[in-house]
Amino acid sequence: MKQIKFNQAYVRIFTLITLCLTASNFTTKFGLDSYAIYLNDQLILQQMVNQPLNLRVLPLKDAKESDQLYIKYTHCTIKGGAGTNRSISLQDEKGNTLKRWTFADASGSDLTMKIAVKELLEVEKNHANQELSLHYTARELPKGEMLSMLRL
Template sequence: MKQIKFNQTFIIMFTLITLGVTAFSFTSKFGLDSYEISLNNKVILKHYVNQPLNLRVLQLNKAKEGDQLGIRYTHCTIKDGAGTARSISVKDEKGNTLKKWAFADATGSNFNMIIAVNDLLKLEKAHTGQDLSIHYSARELPEGEMLSMLKL
């Protein structure tokens, strides 16, 4: 009788292990969308989209008019990572688009989207006292993604 219980326990354990290994052996190709924001080629903000909500505030109070802001958004579902029909927009606290930049489809490994800090400074002066935010959208992400609040 004890021999039968041992065999049943062994069979159940073997079945559970086999099912577990089988279930975890099928990995998804999908990872995480991520983005980096750099000022003059120095990364100042890096974020994975599904990370817990945090205060993503882009501090540009030390930026100069001639500086350049680079945004690199990587889609997890695309082989080379770059989206198509990409755009960056600045919105006010009510969700109104104040300015939008359209970018050509990326070729090669450099798919940074470059914005002149001077353009952002002009927007900030024109909309003093309002909370401004930077948003990304592409054909692969038509609803868009808020990247950061803007503090100039």
């Protein structure tokens, strides 16, 4: 019987290729979650989740009770972008949830979640001397993401 001798360099290359292909099956999809917040039709905040927290302040001082806040959160790893079991919560500086809004799963291209500014102002009246913040949660993001601080 003939014995086949493999060159050590070929064995190393084959091992390297095999490891690379195996590792690529475990990597996550590249990209970042992002969101945009509108006051009525005007964009007031647009962020990627890796930007510093100190930039995330909603200027709502001039907002009227009749105004609407529209929040569009896009997940980078989901086809269509929208999460499921979505909610927005208003929290105080200690992390206590003061109010929670839940939203139906998005259908089609409309990913927006709508909150009446009147509801934000009502909560703010009862917690006037506290810093309030908006937080997003979804089945795909159970720990949540702070969207912004509020300036009412």
